[in-house]
Amino acid sequence: NGVCGEKGRWKSNLIAKCLREGKSHDDTSVSPVVRQTLLHWAYEISESDFDKGSKRVKTHGAAYVNTDSLSGKKLKKNIADDDEDEAEVQAVNAEKQAKGREERVRRRAATGAR
Structure with a gap:
C-alpha cells in the first residue's frame, strides 16, 4: 500500500x-x-x-x-577535484563549440552564404 x-x-x-x-x-x-x-x-x-x-x-x-x-547520497569532493572537473568540463565545452563553428562555416561555404 x-x-x-x-x-x-x-x-x-x-x-x-x-x-x-x-x-x-x-x-x-x-x-x-x-x-x-x-x-x-x-x-x-x-x-x-x-x-x-x-x-x-x-x-x-x-x-x-x-x-x-541524506548521508551517503552525495559525497562532497575536495576542492582540488572540483577544480580539475571544472577545467575538464570547460575543455570539453570549448571543443564542442569549436566543432560547431567549423560545421557552420562548412555549411555556409556549401550554400554560398557569408
Missing part, C-alpha cells in the same frame, strides 16, 4: 530520516510521529526492510525529505 508497502511514502520517509541522522532503523528517537503512523497500519520497520528501502531511498529519494540531506 501507499503508506508502508515496498514504495510506501511513510516507510520511505522514516528510512530517509534514519539515514539523514545516521541512526539505526530501530532508534525510536528518529521521528516518533512517523513511527506511530506506521504502527496505525500495523507496520514496524524491520532491519531487512530498512536495508532494502535504503537502497531505493538513496537512489530515488523519499516523500517530504530533500535527497541532498
